[in-house]
Amino acid sequence: MRVVVDAMGGDKAPREVVMGSVRAAQQFPDDGILLVGDEKVIERELAACGTTPRNITIYHASQVVGMDDPATFSIRQKTNSSITRSVELVASGEAVAVVSAGHTGATVAASTLHLRTLKGVRRPGIAAPIPTRLGTCLVIDVGANIACKPLHLLQYGVMATIYSKYIFGIKNPRVGLLNIGEEDAKGNDLAKETFSLLSNSSLNFVGNVEGREIFDSKADIVVCEGFVGNVLLKFGEGLSMSLLSTIKAEAMKSFWTKLGLFLCKSAFGPLRAKMDFTEYGGVPLLGVNGVCIICHGRSDSKAIQNAVRVALQLSKNKVNEHIVSELEKANVPAANVT
């Protein structure tokens, strides 16, 4: 199978992205990596790596979408950007998946435009794992769709269930609805209507989940609309960093606390590992006709390598095929098909 990597996307591109691609190519010698971007730049970076595995191919793209470019504008204007060319290679069947650490909005827009949605899917959604006390909670959507309807959220529940089953090996994932109270009738109109749809679905729906309860492992999956999910994800990142830096800054103020921090340094290890996005590589944009893995803007070579692994896992486990067949079976009341 062949995976496209947008060599120009991300704060650490092209160096770390190319390096991660080389490692992925070495890790998966039977698969192929298509590196898309400025040919000369990629060749220079490959030379810097000291080796170019034979399963790496370069595809030239003359433009790059900047992090400050508006998403739809850049897709329309920069038709030869590395992200558009990358997605087109999946759309034309030359590759099964695309990996990008570039502009998230542009990646979502390009994928939705060129790959289109899977049969039966109304809107694609990004599923991101949030580390909890005992494991992770998959939150969907975290920013692809900020005009969510109840049916979109129901479909997110279906898609994330398949993803959790085939990628995380969870047999019967518990699906929760992010809400502002535990009681059935809580929340805004979107939450109330979604609650009713989820209750009547074949999903393992466990009811409303409050912000606090995400960490109590009440559900394996939490569905929410993209605006809320995006704010939540970034808020969590900011809060974690703020907490850890406050502890560190305080501990550096005296000899004994500094010594203490040094001694208990290893206690922070599992936490850092949990929070380390480079471990899981990237998050999937579920619902598009092809595999699309969105990486953190600060992705390094390890993150890219792991993102390629995740892309291959999704493709080899036929996650998209399972989503289509599950949606066909799913109990979706016709009245709500909007």
Added chain:
Amino acid sequence: MRVVVDAMGGDKAPREVVMGSVRAAQQFPDDGILLVGDEKVIERELAACGTTPRNITIYHASQVVGMDDPATFSIRQKTNSSITRSVELVASGEAVAVVSAGHTGATVAASTLHLRTLKGVRRPGIAAPIPTRLGTCLVIDVGANIACKPLHLLQYGVMATIYSKYIFGIKNPRVGLLNIGEEDAKGNDLAKETFSLLSNSSLNFVGNVEGREIFDSKADIVVCEGFVGNVLLKFGEGLSMSLLSTIKAEAMKSFWTKLGLFLCKSAFGPLRAKMDFTEYGGVPLLGVNGVCIICHGRSDSKAIQNAVRVALQLSKNKVNEHIVSELEKANVPAANVT
């Protein structure tokens, strides 16, 4: 001035609530505390305190709103509940403020129903401080209004600005709009329309603030609709607890890390203080015609005492009067008056 305290509200009521009220009565001998709830229960708790300051008065209320009662139902059915009686004492002018650690939804509903909104205010909103790296960020609304319109959010900006000026002493508070990107044109319809209103207002508007940026002190105030704010606040609480308990559990696994944690224990102090809701006592429901302080459900006597202090501060600084006059001056485009 007289402050009503709902003696029956909160997980630690009536004991801690009555104890906190006694301390507040001693701290503010020139003001009065009206304790509302089951007369016999309050008398018993006052006896347990060993002293009943002469500026404490008991008002009997036979019913209590349970934490599981639906908010509006309980307000309509339990007309003699401690929260309804408390709010009525403010509405009738017998007191200037109400403090409750009980059912938040019921407190908001009773206050909105009996106190009504301040002149010019469309919807009341709850303003909660979130500890950041360098101070706090006041987030409004965190759950009073889950059907927000742009004008509501603009008014939240105005009300929180007054509150920050008179309570926190910030001269010209910077107001931000919670959004999913920094660029002006980002976000859903609500965010886009609110951005335009805030840009044209007399507020010190600093633009969009992403979830992560709340911790970077980009703004003193962040406005958002109540569903998002509520989810965020609870998510933050869950995440903080999850992080700290993970570190502690890991540190307890070996002798050296345990010793290290003991030595650097004091480094966690400022963090705990920042996160300690009992310090700031309670959060205001801004926009109702009277002062309403909502306390955390787990409030102890210290939190109640501080909440009474905050209630008196709001009343003595005439925060509501300033809100009314500021809204009259505010630049609110007529087309958006919805």
